[in-house]
Amino acid sequence: MMKQKLWLLLTAAVLGLAACGGQDQGSSAAPAEAAATAVDLTTAEGLQKAKDELQALPQFQGKSVQVFQDVTFHLGKYKSIQINLQNPDNPEHVDHYEYKDGAWSEPVPVQLRGNGDLKDNLTPLEEIDFALVADLNKIWLEKAQEVGVEDFDARAIRFDFDMTPRGPQRRWEAMLTTPRERYDLNFNLDGTVQEFKKQ
Numbered sequence: 001m002m003k004q005k006l007w008l009l010l011t012a013a014v015l016g017l018a019a020c021g022g023q024d025q026g027s028s029a030a031p032a033e034a035a036a037t038a039v040d041l042t043t044a045e046g047l048q049k050a051k052d053e054l055q056a057l058p059q060f061q062g063k064s065v066q067v068f069q070d071v072t073f074h075l076g077k078y079k080s081i082q083i084n085l086q087n088p089d090n091p092e093h094v095d096h097y098e099y100k101d102g103a104w105s106e107p108v109p110v111q112l113r114g115n116g117d118l119k120d121n122l123t124p125l126e127e128i129d130f131a132l133v134a135d136l137n138k139i140w141l142e143k144a145q146e147v148g149v150e151d152f153d154a155r156a157i158r159f160d161f162d163m164t165p166r167g168p169q170r171r172w173e174a175m176l177t178t179p180r181e182r183y184d185l186n187f188n189l190d191g192t193v194q195e196f197k198k199q
Contacts, residue, residue: 044131065125077153
């Protein structure tokens with residue numbers, strides 16, 4: 001029997017966190033403190049710092065951090081990282097985290113839907129190269145100039161997880177939108193371009 005992908009249903013709390021720019025009442029840093037420690041998520045150093053700080057959160061000390069399916073890096077005007085992680089104290093649960101202005105949010109519970117097994121939908125954090133996103137962003141910008149993208153503020157790069165008959169498939173992906181066309185930009189895990197095509 002083919003393994004199935006679970007589906008994530010974001011709770012009202014997660015949607016509220018995104019709507020208010022990533023600061024919830026339980027945020028791990030006050031706005032003034034966060035502004036002082038903000039990092040540039042378009043650089044390898046800034047991206048690696050975000051990953052290191054995630055691994056260093058108290059709930060993950062001495063534990064393997066497991067990513068549920070996808071990770072989205074928003075690299076336009078409002079820079080952030082959206083990630084869902086297996087709860088370290090209850091492996092059947094998944095929590096949503098957002099990195100913004102130099103700090104990770106507190107975990108927010110999310111709901112899962114579908115018949116798949118959670119363990120089949122996980123990727124160890126250590127296997128996802130956050131720093132590579134800086135190179136992928138440069139390629140995105142080059143392609144954007146080639147095809148005439150006008151709005152650079154909404155760009156995002158995603159570590160993508162998909163369940164196929166051959167098992168889990170992982171890659172990096174992005175989308176480019178011009179006033180008249182949309183393009184898919186897919187990368188192999190090592191950052192080489194796999195496919196660039198008009199939809």
